[in-house]
Every structure is written in C-alpha cells, then in structure tokens.
Amino acid sequence: MKDGKFSITKWEETSAEPLPAPMKFNRGRVERLHSGVLEGTEVMQYTFLYSDDTRSEFVGIGIFEGSVAGVSGRFAVIERGSYVDGAAHTVFDVRDLASDLSVSLGTGEYSTSEHVDVGYVFTS
Numbered sequence: 510m511k512d513g514k515f516s517i518t519k520w521e522e523t524s525a526e527p528l529p530a531p532m533k534f535n536r537g538r539v540e541r542l543h544s545g546v547l548e549g550t551e552v553m554q555y556t557f558l559y560s561d562d563t564r565s566e567f568v569g570i571g572i573f574e575g576s577v578a579g580v581s582g583r584f585a586v587i588e589r590g591s592y593v594d595g596a597a598h599t600v601f602d603v604r605d606l607a608s609d610l611s612v613s614l615g616t617g618e619y620s621t622s623e624h625v626d627v628g629y630v631f632t633s
Contacts, residue, residue: 511578511631513545513617517624525556533559539569546631547603549575551586565592577603577614578633585610596622603631 522537537555553571571586583606590599603614615633 511546513547513631514626514628515541515543518542531561546578549573563594582607596620
C-alpha cells in the first residue's frame with residue numbers, strides 16, 4: 510500500500526437531465542493536482558445522481574498525466590462513489606492508456622469532506 514493526496518483545483522457542475530425536486534442528475538468536470546504515489550494532473554468527468562442535497566451516487570472517468578508509482582505516462586482513472594451527509598466515499602482504479610485498458614495498475618480509496626489535501630490509499 511502506498512499513500513497519495515490530491516487537491517481539487519477546479520469544479521464545474523451542470524444539469525444533465527431535469528428530475529423532480531429534490532433529485533438532480535448532473536455531470537461535472539473536475540481538475541485535480543496529485544502528489545505521492547500518483548504525481549501529476551488529472552481531469553475527471555463525473556455523472557452524479559442526487560436523491561437530495563445530502564446524498565448522491567457518482568461515477569467518473571478521468572485522464573491522469575504524470576507518474577504512477579514511478580511509471581510516467583497518461584492513465585485512465587475510473588471512480589465510483591457516494592456522497593452521504595457531507596462526505597464522499599470513493600474507490601478508484603488506474604489503467605495505462607498505452608495498453609488495451611484491461612490491466613489495472615492499482616486501486617485506491619478515499620473518504621473525505623475536504624477539497625484540499627484529500628488523502629488516499631493506493632495498492633498496486
């Protein structure tokens with residue numbers, strides 16, 4: 510297991526499809542800066558389904574440029590998570606864009622209510 514952290518540097522979220530209030534179906538574009546086992550920048554595209562302002566489910570696919578455990582390149586980051594009572598709980602998988610995407614370079618997870626210095630555990 511290795512540790513890393515990221516900070517969200519930009520967050521844009523818009524409605525994807527109208528739903529009856531208080532539900533929302535949104536998409537988002539999030540930019541992050543990583544340090545630790547992942548070193549570099551990432552642009553993540555999310556889809557969010559909110560039951561209300563306190564709970565949502567989300568999936569995201571991002572493009573990460575930098576290094577993963579010392580290997581440099583461009584990588585896909587695939588996330589799935591939930592947001593409950595002010596905290597996001599997420600698992601993610603990292604894949605090398607130079608391959609056929611079938612091989613995972615490692616998985617990670619984090620739980621946070623912050624947007625700066627979000628710590629995660631990564632297993633390769």
